[in-house]
Amino acid sequence: MDHENRRGPGRPRSESSHRRILEAATRLLERDGYTRLTIDALAAEAGVGRQTIYRRWRTKADVVLELVADRPDFAVAVPDTGSYGRDIREFLQSAFAAASDPPTADLLRGLMTEAQERPDFGHRFRHDFLGPRRAAFQVIVDRAAARQDLPSHVASEAIADIAFGSLWYRLLATREPLDAQYADAIARALAPPEGPTGA
Amino acid sequence: MDHENRRGPGRPRSESSHRRILEAATRLLERDGYTRLTIDALAAEAGVGRQTIYRRWRTKADVVLELVADRPDFAVAVPDTGSYGRDIREFLQSAFAAASDPPTADLLRGLMTEAQERPDFGHRFRHDFLGPRRAAFQVIVDRAAARQDLPSHVASEAIADIAFGSLWYRLLATREPLDAQYADAIARALAPPEGPTGA
Amino acid sequence: MDHENRRGPGRPRSESSHRRILEAATRLLERDGYTRLTIDALAAEAGVGRQTIYRRWRTKADVVLELVADRPDFAVAVPDTGSYGRDIREFLQSAFAAASDPPTADLLRGLMTEAQERPDFGHRFRHDFLGPRRAAFQVIVDRAAARQDLPSHVASEAIADIAFGSLWYRLLATREPLDAQYADAIARALAPPEGPTGA
Amino acid sequence: MDHENRRGPGRPRSESSHRRILEAATRLLERDGYTRLTIDALAAEAGVGRQTIYRRWRTKADVVLELVADRPDFAVAVPDTGSYGRDIREFLQSAFAAASDPPTADLLRGLMTEAQERPDFGHRFRHDFLGPRRAAFQVIVDRAAARQDLPSHVASEAIADIAFGSLWYRLLATREPLDAQYADAIARALAPPEGPTGA
DNA sequence: CGCTAAACGAGACGGTACGTCGAGTCTTAGA
DNA sequence: TCTAAGACTCGACGTACCGTCTCGTTTAGCG
Known part of the structure; x- marks a missing residue:
């Protein structure tokens, strides 16, 4: 704080x-x-x-937020493999993996819930947690854009929304497992293996 | 109920x-x-x-759920234009539009929040609200699959997660507007204009 | 009713x-x-x-009151032995005995309680239950008065108050047993064995 | 408390x-x-x-009980005139007077009522309110006994029951006034003016 | 060394909402 | 018009937490 x-x-x-x-x-x-x-x-x-x-702390959610911030498995790491597709895949794999163990999933749901009920915590949650993770992800996208390595089928501004949206949707709505397979499916949608422009 | x-x-x-x-x-x-x-x-x-x-009703959320169920603008309509891309676009346009007026957005956030805090309401919410909407959306996907009209870059099982995930993510996390432009961006990601196989 | x-x-x-x-x-x-x-x-x-x-019935107390009214052991019987002292003793013995079995005691306490909380039931209780029992008792007193058999030490109007007061006091306040010994003690106080005027 | x-x-x-x-x-x-x-x-x-x-406080009755305990007119005062008859008379006069103003009467009825409905309050009521008053009264009786000043017609253990029973009976059952005349009648029954053994 | 000031554990404070219970009344279909 | 059933409005209950306040006590730096 x-x-x-x-x-x-x-x-x-x-x-x-x-x-x-x-x-x-x-x-x-x-x-x-x-x-x-x-x-x-x-x-x-x-x-x-x-x-x-x-x-x-202002709310119990802020306590929990600090808890998460301290955890090494929640550190925002930006892979840099030189390939947009591989970067995306690695990022999503590790993000989904971190969010998939049940106590952590419960905790993340709690934070998101609290963010809805307490506008002021909502701001901090966005600023201190969601923001940095989005920013890290955006580095991958921006780097790819600079390399002209971005697939054309998806607007670059929507990439992060799709990536994180898929994560949170399973967490909150369907509660289906955030497994590697799912991470891969989302990665493929964002970065088609052979590239969308084909030949 | x-x-x-x-x-x-x-x-x-x-x-x-x-x-x-x-x-x-x-x-x-x-x-x-x-x-x-x-x-x-x-x-x-x-x-x-x-x-x-x-x-x-068991909880206030169930009251609100019935409220929403009664509203015509929340009826699940499945467009059938003959084109996967157009179906997706129309579905997302109307879904995002319905969710974007502020009182409705607030209400949806409330339902999702309650679903996290009350496991039994969570089940009802998934079964009575999220499920039907997903099923309606899935009709579009299945129809396209039958026509072999599905783009190859995205696993068919992930399509709905991306569509609804993008919606809820903005609603809950970024709170940026669920406008037509955003709906379109998501639609394009799921159904690239010229088709993903390019040539 | x-x-x-x-x-x-x-x-x-x-x-x-x-x-x-x-x-x-x-x-x-x-x-x-x-x-x-x-x-x-x-x-x-x-x-x-x-x-x-x-x-x-207007209240549950009225139900219970009818229950009591039907019971033979609560019939108001006026002994007539020819002696004030013996009449008193017999009346109290049987009244105290009837009130002393625990379920009955509980029921009587309930009626008295309800009579305090519900003024209208209070009137019926006094009129239908307490009144008749007092009247029966008063017959004994009046008969003795006619015979000039009344002890002089106690005002004739207070006799009934003492008799019933002693009963209800143990029932409600001390909860000590309404046994024959107690009945006898009260009887003796109201009708001294050798007569109050002594010589 | x-x-x-x-x-x-x-x-x-x-x-x-x-x-x-x-x-x-x-x-x-x-x-x-x-x-x-x-x-x-x-x-x-x-x-x-x-x-x-x-x-x-555990119940509202306990609040009221404390209220009463604080009131000076409910202080337990034991008269000591040297005469059993006068002591009794004074005690009853002041006890009946205190209980006879309508709000106080209502309050006492409430306490006794609650004592029936809430067994645990019943214990406290007996121990904290009824008990001390009985004990105070008993001092008069015991003193008289020591002086051999007790009338023989009434068992000494029954004296308090008659005194307090007469009070509560009017309060709860007949609702007739607890006036000085009544107090006197009861006092006379307990302590005949010329003594029961007469000459 | 003592003073000032803030943090400490504890627990009471005024509130708000909860979910339940019982009261006495009203409204069905059926006898 | 009664019956059993079960709805209705109302109001009180006792509990759980909230976020704040108020104790006596502890722990630091400064004079």
């Missing part, structure tokens, strides 16, 4: 509380799922006052 | 209460948005006992 | 329903106690519509 | 809320009577959350 190193007088925020809250959140998400993660339960599980949570 | 014409003994459910509840829901959605639509407020606005709502 | 034999047109009230309701009330009182005896439960147990109950 | 001065950590209970609730209860009892005193109404009238009431 915004707890940089500006240090006024007074007792500094406890790093251990911070850590215990995040750990408690992890445990509760695993045990009870996002829906039953309440600030009350979180504070109790962490052995922390409710205010200590509010002091750091 | 399930209040068909099985008539046992006893006073039948009041059609007028039913109607008043749906009308009240419409008014409240328009006025306050989905998030502030509570059972309490709904009962008060409709001049109805809370129990009367619970008797008919 | 008021279901005399005035017969207009239409279906006559079912005696079997009437009986089933009273029997159901008996069972429920025995099983769950007065507090959990609701009109809903009563109708369900009797296999009867709620309206059928309301048509005959 | 049980909120003595044991001070754990955390924000202490607000004395002002406490006071406002009791004041609100007083107003509502006066205005609407015990039966219409609900937790909802009480919270609203006091400008307090419902939980704040539940935190302190």
Whole structure:
């Protein structure tokens, strides 16, 4: 959040509380799922006052968002294989894989849900989570455009919408598995193997 | 829902209460948005006992779902122009248009949100709303497949995911307008103008 | 109540329903106690519509009151032994005995409770239940007065209050047993063995 | 109740809320009577959350009980005139007088009613209200016994039952006035002017 | 070393909504 | 007109969380 190193007088925020809250959140998400993660339960599980949570995060969703931000498997990595098709495929494979383990899927659904119910969290979610991932993906597209390696059948502005839309749609709507096969199908749609212009 | 014409003994459910509840829901959605639509407020606005709502619907989301089901602009119409590309384009144009007016968008977001928080409503939402729309869309795809009119670059099973995913992604994540241009971009990605095999 | 034999047109009230309701009330009182005896439960147990109950009695307390009125051990019997002391003693012995078995005690407490909460039932309770019992008791007192057999130490108007007050007080307040010993103690207070005037 | 001065950590209970609730209860009892005193109404009238009431008292009857406990005219005073007869008379005079003003009578009826419907409150009512008053009365009896000043015609264990029974009986059953004349009649029955053994 | 100031755990605060229960009334079809 | 059934409006219940406030206590830096 915004707890940089500006240090006024007074007792500094406890790093251990911070850590215990995040750990408690992890445990509760695993045990009870996002829906039953309440600030009350979180504070109790962490052995922390409710205010200590509010002091750091505006909503429970922000806690969870930080949790995700800290996870290495959610780091935004931009593959650079030299080929648009391979880049897309690798990106989607790893993105779909990361989102497919059930507790993570539950957590992502929770974040998206909260983003609808709390406009202010919605902004942060878009800015801090969705945005960066989109930007990373866009690097692939822009690089391909510069190389004139982009297929012509799909408007370059729609590529990211299709990629992430397919991901979230399965997550939220159909709940079918986000497996490698699905990632591949989407990748193929965005980057046809032999290229759409054919010969 | 399930209040068909099985008539046992006893006073039948009041059609007028039913109607008043749906009308009240419409008014409240328009006025306050989905998030502030509570059972309490709904009962008060409709001049109805809370129990009367619970008797008919399990959650407020089910009320809203019935509201949507009744709306003509949400009827699932399957265009049949003889061309896969034109069918897709028409379907997406009308689907995106229907979802783009702000109160409707808010309502759809509310339904998807509730589907995440209430697993049992999730099932109904998928079965009663998402399913039929997907099935309608699938008719277009299947018809094209029978005609061998399907582009080869995209796996036929992924087409619907891309179409609806793009819709919901903008609705929930980016909140950018679901305009005709966007519908067209998605349609082009699914059905390239000159056909994907090129020459 | 008021279901005399005035017969207009239409279906006559079912005696079997009437009986089933009273029997159901008996069972429920025995099983769950007065507090959990609701009109809903009563109708369900009797296999009867709620309206059928309301048509005959104004409140559940009125049902119970009729139940009591029908019971032989609650018939108001006025002993006439020729002696004030013996009459009093016999009356109290049998009244206390009748009120002392636990289900009956619970029922009486329920009636008194309801009489406080429902002023109109309160009137009926006083008029139909308490009144007749007081009147019966008063016969004893009046007879003794006519015989000049009344002890002088207690105002004749207070005798009934003491007798019934002692009964209800144990029933409602202390919940100590309404045994023969207690009945006797009260009887002695009202009719001292050797007579109050002593010599 | 049980909120003595044991001070754990955390924000202490607000004395002002406490006071406002009791004041609100007083107003509502006066205005609407015990039966219409609900937790909802009480919270609203006091400008307090419902939980704040539940935190302190288990039932509305417990609120009212505390109200009574605080009132000076309900303090248990034991007269000590040196004469059993005079003590009894004074005690009953003041007890009957306190119970005879209509709002208080209503409140007492409410407490006794609730004690029947809620067994756990019943225990508290007996222990915290009825018990102390009985004990105070018993002091008079015991003192007289020590002085051999007790009339022989009434078993000493029954004296309190008669005294309080007469009070509650009028309150609950006959609703006739608890006036000085009545108090006197009961006092005379318990303590005959010239003594029961006569000469 | 003590002072100031903020964070800490705890838990009470005023609220809002929940889902349930029971009351007393109304409305069916059928006897 | 009664019956069983089951709808209706209403209002209270007790619970769960919310986000804030208020305790006594702890922990830092500064004077």
